Amino acid sequence: MALKKKPVTGMRDILPAEMQVREYVMNQIRETYRGFGFTQIETPCVEHIENLTSKQGGDNEKLIFKILKRGEKLKLETAESERDLVEEGLRYDLTLPLARYYSNNGAQLPNPFKALQMGSVWRADKPQKGRFRQFTQCDIDILGDASSMAEIELILATTTALGKICPNNAFTVRINDREILRGMALYCGFPEDSLDSVFITLDKMDKIGTEGVEKELLEAGYCQESVAQYIKLLSEVGHDAAGVRKLGEMLSQVLPKAVTDGLAYIMETVSDVAETEFSLYFDPTLVRGMSYYTGTIFEVSMEGFGGSVAGGGRYDKMIGKFTGKDAPACGFSIGFERIITILMDRGGEVPGEQPRKAYLVEKGMDDARFCEIMRQAMAERKNGVQVLVAQMNKNKKFQKEQLGKEGYIEFVEFYREALKE
Amino acid sequence: MALKKKPVTGMRDILPAEMQVREYVMNQIRETYRGFGFTQIETPCVEHIENLTSKQGGDNEKLIFKILKRGEKLKLETAESERDLVEEGLRYDLTLPLARYYSNNGAQLPNPFKALQMGSVWRADKPQKGRFRQFTQCDIDILGDASSMAEIELILATTTALGKICPNNAFTVRINDREILRGMALYCGFPEDSLDSVFITLDKMDKIGTEGVEKELLEAGYCQESVAQYIKLLSEVGHDAAGVRKLGEMLSQVLPKAVTDGLAYIMETVSDVAETEFSLYFDPTLVRGMSYYTGTIFEVSMEGFGGSVAGGGRYDKMIGKFTGKDAPACGFSIGFERIITILMDRGGEVPGEQPRKAYLVEKGMDDARFCEIMRQAMAERKNGVQVLVAQMNKNKKFQKEQLGKEGYIEFVEFYREALKE
Numbered sequence: 001m002a003l004k005k006k007p008v009t010g011m012r013d014i015l016p017a018e019m020q021v022r023e024y025v026m027n028q029i030r031e032t033y034r035g036f037g038f039t040q041i042e043t044p045c046v047e048h049i050e051n052l053t054s055k056q057g058g059d060n061e062k063l064i065f066k067i068l069k070r071g072e073k074l075k076l077e078t079a080e081s082e083r084d085l086v087e088e089g090l091r092y093d094l095t096l097p098l099a100r101y102y103s104n105n106g107a108q109l110p111n112p113f114k115a116l117q118m119g120s121v122w123r124a125d126k127p128q129k130g131r132f133r134q135f136t137q138c139d140i141d142i143l144g145d146a147s148s149m150a151e152i153e154l155i156l157a158t159t160t161a162l163g164k165i166c167p168n169n170a171f172t173v174r175i176n177d178r179e180i181l182r183g184m185a186l187y188c189g190f191p192e193d194s195l196d197s198v199f200i201t202l203d204k205m206d207k208i209g210t211e212g213v214e215k216e217l218l219e220a221g222y223c224q225e226s227v228a229q230y231i232k233l234l235s236e237v238g239h240d241a242a243g244v245r246k247l248g249e250m251l252s253q254v255l256p257k258a259v260t261d262g263l264a265y266i267m268e269t270v271s272d273v274a275e276t277e278f279s280l281y282f283d284p285t286l287v288r289g290m291s292y293y294t295g296t297i298f299e300v301s302m303e304g305f306g307g308s309v310a311g312g313g314r315y316d317k318m319i320g321k322f323t324g325k326d327a328p329a330c331g332f333s334i335g336f337e338r339i340i341t342i343l344m345d346r347g348g349e350v351p352g353e354q355p356r357k358a359y360l361v362e363k364g365m366d367d368a369r370f371c372e373i374m375r376q377a378m379a380e381r382k383n384g385v386q387v388l389v390a391q392m393n394k395n396k397k398f399q400k401e402q403l404g405k406e407g408y409i410e411f412v413e414f415y416r417e418a419l420k421e
Numbered sequence: 422m423a424l425k426k427k428p429v430t431g432m433r434d435i436l437p438a439e440m441q442v443r444e445y446v447m448n449q450i451r452e453t454y455r456g457f458g459f460t461q462i463e464t465p466c467v468e469h470i471e472n473l474t475s476k477q478g479g480d481n482e483k484l485i486f487k488i489l490k491r492g493e494k495l496k497l498e499t500a501e502s503e504r505d506l507v508e509e510g511l512r513y514d515l516t517l518p519l520a521r522y523y524s525n526n527g528a529q530l531p532n533p534f535k536a537l538q539m540g541s542v543w544r545a546d547k548p549q550k551g552r553f554r555q556f557t558q559c560d561i562d563i564l565g566d567a568s569s570m571a572e573i574e575l576i577l578a579t580t581t582a583l584g585k586i587c588p589n590n591a592f593t594v595r596i597n598d599r600e601i602l603r604g605m606a607l608y609c610g611f612p613e614d615s616l617d618s619v620f621i622t623l624d625k626m627d628k629i630g631t632e633g634v635e636k637e638l639l640e641a642g643y644c645q646e647s648v649a650q651y652i653k654l655l656s657e658v659g660h661d662a663a664g665v666r667k668l669g670e671m672l673s674q675v676l677p678k679a680v681t682d683g684l685a686y687i688m689e690t691v692s693d694v695a696e697t698e699f700s701l702y703f704d705p706t707l708v709r710g711m712s713y714y715t716g717t718i719f720e721v722s723m724e725g726f727g728g729s730v731a732g733g734g735r736y737d738k739m740i741g742k743f744t745g746k747d748a749p750a751c752g753f754s755i756g757f758e759r760i761i762t763i764l765m766d767r768g769g770e771v772p773g774e775q776p777r778k779a780y781l782v783e784k785g786m787d788d789a790r791f792c793e794i795m796r797q798a799m800a801e802r803k804n805g806v807q808v809l810v811a812q813m814n815k816n817k818k819f820q821k822e823q824l825g826k827e828g829y830i831e832f833v834e835f836y837r838e839a840l841k842e
Contacts, residue, residue, distance in 0.1 A: 005521060005524045013462070039827060070486075076506075090488075103424075120466060156799065386458060388457070390458075391568055
């Protein structure tokens with residue numbers, strides 16, 4: 001029986017043209033983040049199933065690729081549930097493994113620690129356009145820094161990287177804080193124990209609009225005055241740092257002013273320092289799905305492109321799940337696959353790629369001359385030229401067209417003897 | 422219950438110092454191979470279990486990480502064997518997925534296709550020093566080229582890359598051909614159907630020496646004259662191109678002369694063209710484990726370092742397993758993890774790394790001055806300097822020592838006011 005030629009369901013082979021764009025973008029991200037003092041690290045792709053199913057990953061935990069136990073550990077006869085068959089799985093993100101890494105290696109790392117990760121993650125999502133079961137994430141995180149400097153550096157670094165990769169795109173950074181979200185809802189009289197469900201509704205703002213949110217909250221049975229006040233507050237609050245400070249005064253009964261002042265300070269500093277152009281505003285409706293966020297949250301969207309291209313926030317409670325002692329943590333993740341999709345849709349041109357040269361050598365070239373040709377290729381390569389040496393095919397025109405697709409625009413043809421007319 | 426801090430069995434967290442060396446080596450390999458016209462591609466880490474267990478992988482097939490079926494496909498109650506639970510697994514090498522990739526995408530690729538792959542592979546080996554269950558492979562392969570040009574380019578490219586990474590190491594390329602191996606054994610009278618077992622013994626030469634090989638062959642019951650003639654032939658054959666040609670004349674009854682002439686031609690051309698210094702010789706005892714090799718095989722060893730640092734060969738029958746039609750294929754794989762181990766053992770110094778600068782900012786800095794400091798950092802970063810901005814810790818000396826380990830050798834300290842005596 002023939003073997004299977006297609007990739008497994010939901011995953012894909014990456015062809016040379018896209019790979020070139022991916023490598024370019026990765027290098028831009030890596031170089032930018034290094035400039036900001038982030039240090040690259042790596043964790044295994046395989047993680048303990050206990051860690052992967054510890055409720056840190058929300059819905060992603062339903063999508064884990066689980067790895068079968070091996071050898072004597074696999075007791076198929078007595079296995080009663082899936083859990084009996086499994087002790088490891090593929091990581092669904094880079095944040096949980098980073099928290100494990102920091103817990104395991106913290107003593108050997110500088111404090112604070114600025115981590116850069118680029119790697120594959122796996123989620124067994126329903127296959128659909130633009131969504132794959134294996135995809136790349138590019139994350140930066142600052143661990144051990146409770147101050148706003150973490151947020152400021154993360155936003156500056158990420159916007160600088162995005163500005164380099166997509167220099168012609170206007171983009172927007174929206175920012176909020178989980179505590180401000182809570183404060184606003186409490187202020188309007190929503191009960192403490194209902195907040196999670198209120199935010200699940202609020203998170204749909206993109207899709208169902210203000211009216212939809214209002215309707216859903218009323219249908220859920222929340223007090224009419226609370227809902228009305230909440231909707232009014234959401235629409236009236238100012239979106240700049242001054243607006244955030246003013247909001248802080250309004251919420252002072254339910255929220256320490258340090259929270260709103262901190263957010264305003266982040267906004268002011270970033271606006272003052274950033275060299276990349278983007279608009280930054282406070283978005284009181286920004287929720288972000290993951291339950292592990294504890295403070296500031298942010299999301300970047302790009303003009304002409306639905307959905308976010310980067311997002312992140314502060315998660316000060318995750319490391320404590322490993323060590324028993326909480327440690328400050330804040331991260332920003334670039335939606336790498338989205339960026340690649342945008343760039344490929346636009347033709348996948350990569351700036352600064354060197355032109356490539358192909359030597360096409362007729363078959364049956366005598367040995368001494370072939371050595372000479374190869375030496376010439378080696379000399380050019382030493383000087384940094386990309387040189388492909390290939391046997392000349394019968395259909396030379398087709399061969400050159402195919403190579404043209406790979407970026408070859410210079411051909412040197414070597415014949416055994418002078419061409420006849 | 423606290424989550425697990427250690428990585429899963431046999432896998433490991435990669436710390437910043439090693440990561441720096443890994444990135445450096447990867448860049449060197451990538452740049453060198455690109456210079457030779459190799460094009461980077463990627464296949465999914467997850468592969469069909471049918472492909473992974475198709476006898477292409479030899480013993481590696483016993484070490485596959487298998488992935489549990491999901492949802493309705495998983496029928497635990499009726500599952501009778503492991504195979505019922507599984508339809509995918511993690512790739513154990515990059516060669517089999519490449520053959521699938523080429524079968525699937527060949528029409529869109531130039532012919533011949535020169536592929537470069539760098540990626541993780543997984544094998545559930547017994548954990549032991551220096552061996553890990555997840556490790557990186559760096560492979561180049563030339564698909565669709567039946568000529569010796571493939572071998573020549575692969576050897577030139579790999580030795581050039583190794584010469585750049587380990588410039589002070591003498592290294593040796595040993596070369597053989599599966600057909601010559603067969604020819605020599607047939608010439609000495611070993612029966613055709615015993616050859617695999619003869620080569621399994623021959624492959625132990627490194628460990629048990631000539632005497633050990635002789636003893637094992639005799640114990641296996643092979644004819645005494647055959648064994649004696651074989652051992653004599655192995656020790657007397659010349660190791661240069663001339664020796665290979667001479668061997669070809671001797672074996673002309675059992676082996677087409679084109680095979681030995683081809684190998685001699687590869688050796689002559691590589692010696693003539695190579696710019697990196699290394700010794701290249703014909704090793705009639707070189708077997709290489711994988712059963713998929715069909716022609717030339719080669720292995721690189723490095724002075725002062727046991728075992729091989731790179732290896733490869735021709736495997737013209739694998740693609741046919743996917744398409745029904747054989748296609749020429751030849752590859753070379755660098756033992757990435759071994760190289761990293763060598764470099765780390767020597768201190769892990771990476772040439773050309775830029776010095777890093779850390780700004781240490783005293784707590785409580787006023788807002789305007791902090792913005793000024795951040796703007797200064799952004800300007801330096803724009804000029805290519807790596808600048809870390811961090812809050813100054815109480816124990817400044819310790820902080821600077823820790824950062825020193827990460828390569829920070831320049832510190833700029835910002836205080837709120839003039840230091841008092």
